[in-house]
Each structure stands twice: as structure tokens, then as C-alpha cells.
Amino acid sequence: xxxxxxxxxxxxxxxxxxxxxxxxxxxxxxxxxxxxxxxxxxxxxxxxxxxxxxxxxxxxxxxxxxxxxxxxxxxxxxxxxxxxxxxxxxxxxxxxxxxxxxxxxxxxxxxxxxxxxxxxxxxxxxxxxxxxxxxxxxxxxxxxxxxxxxxxxxxxxxxxxxxxxxxxxxxxxxxxxxxxxxxxxxxxxxxxxxxxxxxxxxxxxxxxxxxxxxxxxxxxxxxxxxxxxxxxxxxxxxxxxxxxxxxxxxxxxxxxxxxxxxxxxxxxxxxxxxxxxxxxxxxxxxxxxxxxxxxxxxxxxxxxxxxxxxxxxxxxxxxxxxx
Amino acid sequence: xxxxxxxxxxxxxxxxxxxxxxxxxxxxxxxxxxxxxxxxxxxxxxxxxxxxxxxxxxxxxxxxxxxxxxxxxxxxxxxxxxxxxxxxxxxxxxxxxxxxxxxxxxxxxxxxxxxxxxxxxxxxxxxxxxxxxxxxxxxxxxxxxxxxxxxxxxxxxxxxxxxxxxxxxxxxxxxxxxxxxxxxxxxxxxxxxxxxxxxxxxxxxxxxxxxxxxxxxxxxxxxxxxxxxxxxxxxxxxxxxxxxxxxxxxxxxxxxxxxxxxxxxxxxxxxxxxxxxxxxxxxxxxxxxxxxxxxxxxxxxxxxxxxxxxxxxxxxxxxxxxx
Numbered sequence: 001x002x003x004x005x006x007x008x009x010x011x012x013x014x015x016x017x018x019x020x021x022x023x024x025x026x027x028x029x030x031x032x033x034x035x036x037x038x039x040x041x042x043x044x045x046x047x048x049x050x051x052x053x054x055x056x057x058x059x060x061x062x063x064x065x066x067x068x069x070x071x072x073x074x075x076x077x078x079x080x081x082x083x084x085x086x087x088x089x090x091x092x093x094x095x096x097x098x099x100x101x102x103x104x105x106x107x108x109x110x111x112x113x114x115x116x117x118x119x120x121x122x123x124x125x126x127x128x129x130x131x132x133x134x135x136x137x138x139x140x141x142x143x144x145x146x147x148x149x150x151x152x153x154x155x156x157x158x159x160x161x162x163x164x165x166x167x168x169x170x171x172x173x174x175x176x177x178x179x180x181x182x183x184x185x186x187x188x189x190x191x192x193x194x195x196x197x198x199x200x201x202x203x204x205x206x207x208x209x210x211x212x213x214x215x216x217x218x219x220x221x222x223x224x225x226x227x228x229x230x231x232x233x234x235x236x237x238x239x240x241x242x243x244x245x246x247x248x249x250x251x252x253x254x255x256x257x258x259x260x261x262x263x264x265x266x267x268x269x270x271x272x273x274x275x276x277x278x279x280x281x282x283x284x285x286x287x288x289x290x291x292x293x294x295x296x297x298x299x300x301x302x303x304x305x306x307x308x309x310x311x312x313x314x315x316x317x318x319x320x321x322x323x
Numbered sequence: 324x325x326x327x328x329x330x331x332x333x334x335x336x337x338x339x340x341x342x343x344x345x346x347x348x349x350x351x352x353x354x355x356x357x358x359x360x361x362x363x364x365x366x367x368x369x370x371x372x373x374x375x376x377x378x379x380x381x382x383x384x385x386x387x388x389x390x391x392x393x394x395x396x397x398x399x400x401x402x403x404x405x406x407x408x409x410x411x412x413x414x415x416x417x418x419x420x421x422x423x424x425x426x427x428x429x430x431x432x433x434x435x436x437x438x439x440x441x442x443x444x445x446x447x448x449x450x451x452x453x454x455x456x457x458x459x460x461x462x463x464x465x466x467x468x469x470x471x472x473x474x475x476x477x478x479x480x481x482x483x484x485x486x487x488x489x490x491x492x493x494x495x496x497x498x499x500x501x502x503x504x505x506x507x508x509x510x511x512x513x514x515x516x517x518x519x520x521x522x523x524x525x526x527x528x529x530x531x532x533x534x535x536x537x538x539x540x541x542x543x544x545x546x547x548x549x550x551x552x553x554x555x556x557x558x559x560x561x562x563x564x565x566x567x568x569x570x571x572x573x574x575x576x577x578x579x580x581x582x583x584x585x586x587x588x589x590x591x592x593x594x595x596x597x598x599x600x601x602x603x604x605x606x607x608x609x610x611x612x613x614x615x616x617x618x619x620x621x622x623x624x625x626x627x628x629x630x631x632x633x634x635x636x637x638x639x640x641x642x643x644x645x646x
Contacts, residue, residue, distance in 0.1 A: 001556050117643060119642035129646060130644070169643075195596075198597040199596065233555065269547050274519050274520060303545060303546065307546045318490070319442040319485070320492075321451070323456065
């Protein structure tokens with residue numbers, strides 16, 4: 001193994017990428033409670049909602065009220081990021097109108113969303129990748145004016161569900177363009193959970209060569225069980241920001257075969273086991289996921305959530321074999 | 324990422340470690356059919372059964388007849404290993420009596436089973452680790468006399484479910500003793516799926532320093548989602564033999580909280596994605612697991628098995644973003 005960063009920033013995307021892709025629509029009170037519980041775990045950043053059309057994405061309805069209530073309940077909104085212990089509360093914004101809503105609701109940070117494959121972008125956001133970048137100009141100008149940082153997701157960074165393998169150079173160009181436009185971080189996203197570790201290491205190294213690895217995050221789905229191995233490959237390439245969703249919530253309705261996000265508990269279990277600091281309380285996070293599973297009425301797919309901690313029944317009495 | 328071996332030998336343990344730990348007891352005809360289907364996938368080695376007490380482990384009843392029927396159906400038994408395309412069919416043997424049965428039934432290879440923690444050994448095989456090694460002397464002498472190779476499992480190589488962390492030096496001593504006694508390969512086993520990648524890399528490097536990495540295999544459970552990341556760490560440390568169970572069958576009834584083995588499909592998906600050759604047909608293996616899931620009447624936990632292959636709907640028409 002190559003060495004890995006000593007500290008990793010975990011971006012919790014359960015309330016947005018997770019809930020957005022669950023069939024159940026969580027009532028506002030329960031969303032507030034979910035994010036409040038997540039915030040109490042020590043997460044540095046939570047993507048809490050999306051300022052998208054409520055008629056098209058009912059799961060994200062009420063994001064405006066959600067941010068206002070969260071600002072009062074836990075801080076983390078605009079101008080509040082420096083509060084002791086409060087996570088940054090970020091929101092997905094697709095366009096100028098979404099950005100206006102995010103500003104009015106006091107979001108602490110925003111994220112834009114595009115892809116490296118035109119076929120996926122057309123299916124998902126009904127425009128080409130270049131058209132999406134043009135649309136982001138307004139969003140980035142408004143964010144700069146109000147001192148808000150902008151994160152960018154590049155979906156289908158390795159594989160497109162419609163056309164297969166995506167060329168690393170296409171991803172590099174999109175990542176470089178977004179960075180040049182002012183995005184502070186590029187989340188390379190394995191939308192359908194199809195990537196494997198060598199591909200992840202290769203792409204991270206290429207993209208980092210253009211924009212610096214400190215600006216690269218990975219957003220991985222565990223569809224085929226490779227998410228944590230891909231995280232390991234990314235860490236070895238120097239990545240120190242990893243997205244995950246509590247309990248492995250969500251998936252992607254536009255991507256055939258896609259299942260849940262990497263479960264935050266599984267990520268924390270691996271990182272903490274490797275001595276990598278996150279500042280997040282794993283047990284508290286698992287409790288928040290259990291609460292959420294009850295609220296949406298389904299068992300979540302995260303492995304750690306089913307297995308629980310390693311609790312030795314006779315702990316403290318070493319019985320290492322005397323050979 | 325560090326470089327990894329170009330070829331990996333996958334040892335399929337579903338019919339033994341998998342079925343032994345399923346509540347359902349598979350009838351003999353279905354066991355024969357399961358192993359026959361697995362053998363047709365190109366697996367180099369299949370652990371097909373265990374010569375243990377049938378009153379204690381009813382899931383392994385009929386292993387004698389199973390091996391006789393498999394020798395006729397697919398080869399792979401003693402003296403048949405050189406048959407073109409036939410996998411080595413191995414069996415677990417706990418003692419002299421088991422070894423006699425394995426010889427009579429024509430097993431192609433045998434495996435012995437101990438631990439690095441006395442607490443686990445006492446709970447699981449009712450003796451200390453040293454006592455187990457003493458008992459293996461007869462087994463190894465008989466194997467040598469008949470020209471059979473002997474593999475050894477070292478359970479709780481990282482964590483013991485009763486006493487917690489196991490000292491790497493204890494594992495080294497057990498691995499060295501087993502090698503000195505004549506075992507050709509040591510399968511370091513994460514019985515409860517508690518290990519994380521840095522621990523795996525560290526232990527493999529220490530054990531390999533004593534006995535050579537070509538003699539080290541890893542046997543990992545996916546209890547907390549870390550199995551494939553642990554495989555990656557092992558590959559980077561030079562390991563080229565990995566155990567897995569079709570569909571993620573089984574667990575370990577003696578280890579609280581333990582769930583299924585690493586699913587062979589997930590392992591193959593990752594390895595093939597990295598360009599590592601295995602000689603195994605992933606789609607055929609997934610079909611064998613689906614058949615077995617029907618036979619035992621439960622959904623298997625492997626991720627790939629649920630998600631399926633990456634099948635682009637518009638494959639061949641690259642639509643990489645024109646940025």
C-alpha cells in the first residue's frame with residue numbers, strides 16, 4: 001500500500017443524493033431531524049437538499065424551509081460556517097433560479113452538477129455538458145458575489161450507463177473547465193458504481209495533474225461492491241475528500257442498475273481502522289441511519305449498519321496463540 | 324496504487340465455507356450440480372466439502388459421496404488434477420479420520436483449519452492452537468505419503484470475536500509453524516470481517532517475510548464492506564491467491580456478527596476491471612449463484628449479483644463531453 005492522507009474530510013450526501021433517490025418522500029420535520037442528528041456526529045459538511053423543481057423531484061420539496069430551519073437549529077448556513085462544531089450545510093443548485101433560492105434560504109455552500117458523457121447529461125439534465133457549463137456561469141458569478149464556495153459533481157467519470165467507458169481526457173477537460181470557472185472542488189462521480197481501483201487511481205492522477213489533488217473529491221456508489229476499494233485507490237493517489245451517504249441511502253433513478261451510495265458507516269469503519277482521522281463519531285452516525293431507516297420504512301444496504309461494531313465478548317484478555 | 328499481480332488464483336469456497344454456514348442443508352444431488360456448475364466457470368480450485376462429523380455439521384453430510392460423484396462427473400480428484408480444465412477439488416479435514424475419508428473419496432487436495440487466537444480455537448474446534456497443530460501432524464504425514472498438497476487456514480488473523488485485536492506476531496508464528504510442518508499455503512482469514520486495509524497490508528508483509536508471499540492467500544469476509552479494499556491491499560503486497568464464495572454465501576456460526584464471505588462475483592468484477600486475469604467466466608459464475616440462490620431459497624448478499632453487468636444501452640456510440 002502507498003501512504004494515505006492522515007485526515008479525510010467526509011462529505012455526507014445522504015439528505016440530498018440519498019433521499020433524492022429514495023421512493024419515500026420524507027416530511028420536512030423528519031428531514032430537519034435527520035440533518036440535526038447527522039450534524040451532531042461531527043461531520044464537517046452535509047449536503048442537505050437541492051433547489052430543484054419540486055414538481056419534478058418531490059423528494060427535494062421544501063428545501064427552502066429546510067435550510068431556514070436548519071440555520072436556526074444547528075447553524076452551518078451562510079456566514080455561520082465558522083460556528084464551533086457546526087457543519088457546512090450545502091445544497092445542489094441546477095441554475096440561476098436555484099441559486100437565488102439557495103441565497104434566500106441561507107445555504108452555506110452550493111454544488112453544481114454535470115457529467116463527462118453527453119448521453120448521460122441529456123438523459124439526466126436535458127442538455128449537453130457544454131450547455132450545462134454555460135448555464136453555470138450565472139451561478140458562479142452570483143456565488144462569487146455573495147462569497148459562497150461552489151463544488152462541482154462530474155457524473156459518469158468512469159462509465160456511462162448509456163454508452164459505456166468514458167475517456168479520461170473528457171473528464172479532465174470538464175474538471176479543468178469547472179475549476180477555471182471558479183469551482184473549488186471537483187467530485188469525480190461513479191454514478192453507476194462501475195469503476196474499479198486501477199481506473200480510479202489513473203483518473204485521479206490525470207485530473208490532479210491539471211488542477212491539484214487537493215481539489216479532487218470522489219463520489220462513489222457501491223453497486224458492485226467496489227466502492228471502498230476505489231476509495232483506497234483514491235486515497236493512495238492523494239485524495240482527502242470522500243462523499244458518502246448515511247446507511248448507503250439512495251442510488252440514481254436515471255442510471256439503469258445503479259444502487260446505493262457508499263455507506264458513510266462503511267467508509268468511517270475503514271478509515272478509522274486505518275488510523276485516518278475524520279472527526280466523525282461512527283456509532284452516532286449508525287444510530288442516525290437506524291433512525292432514518294425507521295422513518296423511510298426500509299432496511300438500508302450499508303454493511304456496517306447490519307453487522308455493527310467489533311465487540312469482543314471477552315475483550316482485554318488476550319489469548320493470542322502460544323506457538 | 325502499487326502494482327498488483329497480473330494473474331490471481333481464485334479459490335472458490337462456496338460449497339464448503341459457504342454452504343457449511345447456511346441454515347439450509349442442500350441435498351447431495353444439488354451439491355453435485357452446484358459444484359459442476361462452478362467447475363464449468365473455469366475456477367482453478369473449488370473447496371467442495373468437509374470431512375467432519377455429520378451429526379455436528381449436517382450441512383457437510385455426504386461429502387464422501389459428493390467427492391466420488393464429482394470425480395466421475397468433472398475430474399479434479401486425486402491423480403486427476405492434470406486433466407485439462409478440471410479444477411482442483413479440495414476438502415477440509417479436521418483430523419486423521421477426516422484425512423482417511425478424504426483419501427478414500429479421492430479428494431484432490433486437503434485443507435486444515437486453526438486460528439491465531441486460543442479463545443476462538445477453543446470455541447470453534449475445542450482445543451488450543453498448539454493442540455490443533457499437534458493433531459495436524461498425522462494429517463500432514465498421511466498427505467505426504469499420498470502426494471496430496473495441504474492448505475492451512477489461520478482464522479482470526481486480525482481480530483478475534485472474543486478477545487479483540489490479535490497480535491501480528493502470533494499469526495506469524497502460527498503461519499511459520501504450519502509451513503514448517505509442510506502446508507504449501509497459508510490462508511490468512513478475517514473470520515469476522517473486521518480487518519481494514521492497512522492491517523491487511525501489514526500482516527501480509529510480516530508473514531511473507533517469513534514464508535514468502537507466494538505461500539500467502541487471503542480469505543476475507545465482507546461483514547463491514549471492507550473485503551474488496553482488503554483484497555486490494557493484499558494484492559499490492561504481492562498476494563496472488565484469494566478465496567471467495569459464490570454470491571457471498573455463508574458466514575461463520577461461531578463468530579458473533581459474522582456475515583457472508585466475499586462474493587466471488589464482486590472479486591472477479593474488480594479483478595477483471597483492473598486487467599487482472601483469473602481464467603474465470605464472471606457471467607457463468609453469477610448464473611451458478613442464481614441457481615444456488617433458488618436451491619437454498621434465499622437472496623444472496625453479493626453486490627454484483629444484484630446489480631449485474633455494466634450494459635450500455637447505446638454502447639459503441641461514444642458521447643464523451645465535447646468541452
